[in-house]
Amino acid sequence: MTSPNTTPARAGRERICTQCGATYRSQRNSSLYCSPACRKKANRGTAPTGGPAAGPAGFTVITKALLVAGYVGPITGGKPVPVYALTVPFEHALDELSFQFNRKGWGYISRDEFTEALRSDGIQGFATRSPAAVEEKRWQDRQRQREKRAT
Numbered sequence: 001m002t003s004p005n006t007t008p009a010r011a012g013r014e015r016i017c018t019q020c021g022a023t024y025r026s027q028r029n030s031s032l033y034c035s036p037a038c039r040k041k042a043n044r045g046t047a048p049t050g051g052p053a054a055g056p057a058g059f060t061v062i063t064k065a066l067l068v069a070g071y072v073g074p075i076t077g078g079k080p081v082p083v084y085a086l087t088v089p090f091e092h093a094l095d096e097l098s099f100q101f102n103r104k105g106w107g108y109i110s111r112d113e114f115t116e117a118l119r120s121d122g123i124q125g126f127a128t129r130s131p132a133a134v135e136e137k138r139w140q141d142r143q144r145q146r147e148k149r150a151t
């Protein structure tokens with residue numbers, strides 16, 4: 001017995017194609033691509049063209065490593081695409097990741113390379129809106145208050 005296909009055309013959660021960045025809908029949680037063409041492109045190793053919209057799957061190696069290390073994280077629920085930002089100051093992230101890459105035998109990361117990776121993946125700076133940045137500012141303000149009181 002076969003059940004009739006009753007799935008409406010626009011069913012499922014709205015998703016961003018990992019390959020081209022287009023918005024589409026699918027009911028499958030594992031769905032990554034908007035079309036067989038995009039799946040084929042991805043399987044062939046074609047670089048994603050979605051830019052920031054492609055999300056973590058389309059990030060550069062540098063940004064992916066930052067994400068794994070926790071130096072980059074989503075700062076908004078982002079509809080339809082979450083916004084990612086550095087969770088630590090720029091210099092800290094660069095130093096730390098560069099050290100890790102070199103330890104793996106991949107060599108240090110240049111400042112230009114690092115800046116370009118963040119730019120191409122649409123990663124916001126640390127100071128903008130990350131919870132950690134807000135927390136750090138609060139801490140600095142408290143320190144300043146304490147210093148004022150001490151004098």
Ligand SMILES: [Zn+2]
Pocket residue numbers: 017018019020021022033034035038
């Ligand atoms: Zn696509």
